[in-house]
Amino acid sequence: MENSEYKRLKALIDEHLLTFLPEIDDKSGTLLEAMEYSLTAGGKRIRPVLLLGASEFCGADAKLALPYACAIEYIHTYSMIHDDLPAMDDDELRRGKPTNHCVFGEGMAILAGDGLLNSAFETMMKDILLYFDDPKEIRKRSRALYEIAKGSGCRGMIAGQVADIESEGKTCTKELLDYIHLNKTATLFIAAIRAGAYLGGADSRKLLDLSDYAECIGLAFQIADDLLDVCGDEAQTGKAGGKDCQHEKCTFPSIYGIENAKARLSELTDKALEIMAPYYDEAELFTDLAKELAVRTK
Amino acid sequence: MENSEYKRLKALIDEHLLTFLPEIDDKSGTLLEAMEYSLTAGGKRIRPVLLLGASEFCGADAKLALPYACAIEYIHTYSMIHDDLPAMDDDELRRGKPTNHCVFGEGMAILAGDGLLNSAFETMMKDILLYFDDPKEIRKRSRALYEIAKGSGCRGMIAGQVADIESEGKTCTKELLDYIHLNKTATLFIAAIRAGAYLGGADSRKLLDLSDYAECIGLAFQIADDLLDVCGDEAQTGKAGGKDCQHEKCTFPSIYGIENAKARLSELTDKALEIMAPYYDEAELFTDLAKELAVRTK
Numbered sequence: 001m002e003n004s005e006y007k008r009l010k011a012l013i014d015e016h017l018l019t020f021l022p023e024i025d026d027k028s029g030t031l032l033e034a035m036e037y038s039l040t041a042g043g044k045r046i047r048p049v050l051l052l053g054a055s056e057f058c059g060a061d062a063k064l065a066l067p068y069a070c071a072i073e074y075i076h077t078y079s080m081i082h083d084d085l086p087a088m089d090d091d092e093l094r095r096g097k098p099t100n101h102c103v104f105g106e107g108m109a110i111l112a113g114d115g116l117l118n119s120a121f122e123t124m125m126k127d128i129l130l131y132f133d134d135p136k137e138i139r140k141r142s143r144a145l146y147e148i149a150k151g152s153g154c155r156g157m158i159a160g161q162v163a164d165i166e167s168e169g170k171t172c173t174k175e176l177l178d179y180i181h182l183n184k185t186a187t188l189f190i191a192a193i194r195a196g197a198y199l200g201g202a203d204s205r206k207l208l209d210l211s212d213y214a215e216c217i218g219l220a221f222q223i224a225d226d227l228l229d230v231c232g233d234e235a236q237t238g239k240a241g242g243k244d245c246q247h248e249k250c251t252f253p254s255i256y257g258i259e260n261a262k263a264r265l266s267e268l269t270d271k272a273l274e275i276m277a278p279y280y281d282e283a284e285l286f287t288d289l290a291k292e293l294a295v296r297t298k
Numbered sequence: 299m300e301n302s303e304y305k306r307l308k309a310l311i312d313e314h315l316l317t318f319l320p321e322i323d324d325k326s327g328t329l330l331e332a333m334e335y336s337l338t339a340g341g342k343r344i345r346p347v348l349l350l351g352a353s354e355f356c357g358a359d360a361k362l363a364l365p366y367a368c369a370i371e372y373i374h375t376y377s378m379i380h381d382d383l384p385a386m387d388d389d390e391l392r393r394g395k396p397t398n399h400c401v402f403g404e405g406m407a408i409l410a411g412d413g414l415l416n417s418a419f420e421t422m423m424k425d426i427l428l429y430f431d432d433p434k435e436i437r438k439r440s441r442a443l444y445e446i447a448k449g450s451g452c453r454g455m456i457a458g459q460v461a462d463i464e465s466e467g468k469t470c471t472k473e474l475l476d477y478i479h480l481n482k483t484a485t486l487f488i489a490a491i492r493a494g495a496y497l498g499g500a501d502s503r504k505l506l507d508l509s510d511y512a513e514c515i516g517l518a519f520q521i522a523d524d525l526l527d528v529c530g531d532e533a534q535t536g537k538a539g540g541k542d543c544q545h546e547k548c549t550f551p552s553i554y555g556i557e558n559a560k561a562r563l564s565e566l567t568d569k570a571l572e573i574m575a576p577y578y579d580e581a582e583l584f585t586d587l588a589k590e591l592a593v594r595t596k
Contacts, residue, residue, distance in 0.1 A: 032452070113412070129444055149416065159325065
């Protein structure tokens with residue numbers, strides 16, 4: 001991502017990402033190693049950047065939102081570790097590196113995922129306990145935690161993953177595809193931006209606009225991802241190409257065709273830009289991000 | 299368990315256990331089915347009873363602690379689903395019924411576990427949001443959530459599971475055995491009782507006594523479990539016997555021998571009773587529970 005705000009916030013996340021993990025003793029050293037392996041295996045950090053960006057956009061200091069930003073990256077990372085397992089997508093490469101279970105074994109990869117999900121909530125709750133004498137801050141932070149819990153749970157990301165694995169080999173309807181895209185990807189984008197908005201004390205107008213924007217770029221991101229799987233090669237994507245096709249996954253290009261998928265991606269990007277237009281330069285991070293996601297190659 | 303208080307609290311949990319799960323739509327119906335399958339597959343509900351019992355012991359209405367009690371049972375249940383997976387303990391039976399992955403497949407079992415862990419935090423956080431105008435209640439409830447997050451995480455239950463799978467086939471030291479027992483089982487007992495104590499507004503004396511008591515019965519419970527694996531048969535335990543031995547697990551009887559394991563179990567039970575003795579009849583639930591756990595056969 002070329003936007004300088006994006007780079008600044010991403011650097012802040014990369015710098016602090018490991019610092020919020022619970023202190024793990026030597027006897028569970030491999031667990032920490034496995035968790036850190038996947039956390040530091042690269043990644044665009046889109047979700048935590050959205051969270052920090054929304055929090056600044058609404059008037060807060062991004063640094064005070066860091067526990068939530070790191071927590072959402074822990075959740076995203078755990079979901080990838082579990083998603084790559086042989087019983088799920090069975091991927092051996094992620095971002096050009098061997099997946100977690102290929103390095104640490106399946107049992108440890110399951111526990112590393114569990115550990116990251118648990119650490120996300122532990123990290124956020126530990127932060128909330130710091131504000132015991134400040135009811136206003138507790139309120140903001142509790143709302144942020146709840147948004148993340150809802151978005152990553154059985155009415156959000158996990159629901160998307162369930163529908164995704166259940167759709168394999170079946171006839172995919174447009175309705176099911178929408179459901180998978182919305183829940184598997186867009187919901188965590190929405191949760192990230194809403195959590196940031198709450199932390200920043202957003203008014204209801206901004207909260208609504210940011211949510212709508214996040215839904216658009218979340219859906220656009222997933223379509224771009226599906227397109228990359230069809231059109232990209234391993235060098236671009238860092239993982240084996242055509243996996244979705246092998247698994248007979250329900251994807252946008254497989255239902256609508258490549259050209260229609262590109263048109264929909266562009267339509268969603270335009271809508272995202274339109275939502276943020278009234279904020280002019282203040283929303284540059286968000287508008288630049290929408291544009292870059294639409295043309296990303298990796 | 300014969301204690302009438304125990305029965306009353308267990309009935310309360312069984313009645314409400316499914317009511318705190320997030321509303322899941324039809325497209326993720328199998329997920330809900332898989333989660334409910336393991337939640338309703340029987341079980342003594344020791345952890346949630348400890349939580350409710352501690353909360354009443356410290357002066358609160360058990361009903362108001364139910365979201366936390368159910369959350370800790372979700373966490374215990376997710377840990378069993380993941381623990382039974384082929385990549386972990388590879389168990390086909392649990393409480394006499396086929397394990398989750400044998401019924402729903404490995405992918406769905408992983409997601410059902412993830413879903414239960416996530417739902418635990420979602421449930422507790424949703425409860426906290428109800429008390430926005432009551433800083434004192436928020437404080438108690440946030441502490442309870444944090445105790446549970448810490449106890450189930452990388453410094454607690456997950457650490458125990460990591461050490462457990464890593465110990466397989468290796469020479470087990472007494473120190474490692476203590477570490478596994480404390481973290482794998484006792485930590486969640488302690489978290490349950492401390493969460494309940496916080497919800498009930500415990501003073502520091504009661505908090506300490508309850509924590510010490512929970513550590514004793516948690517360790518005793520695990521020794522009894524190890525003994526059942528060696529001495530019990532499938533009809534008693536509801537799972538295939540001698541599994542620990544097959545996996546060359548680090549267990550109390552394998553290091554100290556059966557007679558010494560029994561002596562240690564009895565010593566821990568006595569210590570638990572001694573801790574609660576100053577509370578006389580008020581602590582009957584806890585003393586009866588300690589006695590019953592020491593002689594349990596299933």
